[in-house]
Amino acid sequence: MAGFCVDALKKSRDRCVVGIRSRIGADVQLCETVMLGADDLETELDRFRRKVEAGAQFAMTQALFDLAYFDQFEERLGGWPIPVMVGIFMVRSHQLAVRLHNEVPGIVVPEAVQARFRDAGPRGAEVGLELARELSAEAREKAAGVYVIPPFRQPEAALELLG
Secondary structure (H helix, E strand, C coil): CHHHHHHHHHHHHHHHHHHHHHHCCCCCCCCECCCCCCCCCCHHHHHHHHHHHCCCCCCEEEECCCHHHHHHHHHHHHHCCCCEEEECCCEEEEHHHHHHHHHHCCCCCCCCHHHHHHHHHHHHHHHHHHHHHHHHHHHHHCCCCEEEECCCCCCCHHHHHHC
């Protein structure tokens, strides 16, 4: 459905909303994703502005491991024109942190974060929870909220952030 919405949004905001409503039978808000760690930040800023102009009502970042990217994007944008939710990915191992960094466009896992996981060894899940809590607390001060990407096949792990 995401591809349907993106294509429709390019053509017409109203057609997108009508198409989604007819598929799921509910009222919707239009969301925009933003890659704060994109290689070409100018292009991403332009895309973001165009999506807001097309009717995006809120945005969700890709997973962030350093909120400096959030701050930099906001500064270059001149402030957030719509509410933004920050993605918090509960990584549990050094191997996954490296894979995300190397293989997922727009996701940057800074060397300092990778080192925390590398040094943690079998305690990677503990370090991941600590990092997720730190990022969540910081993001809640800067953004409209956060959304959590729990570990694969462990959705209940997202609840650990509340404890």
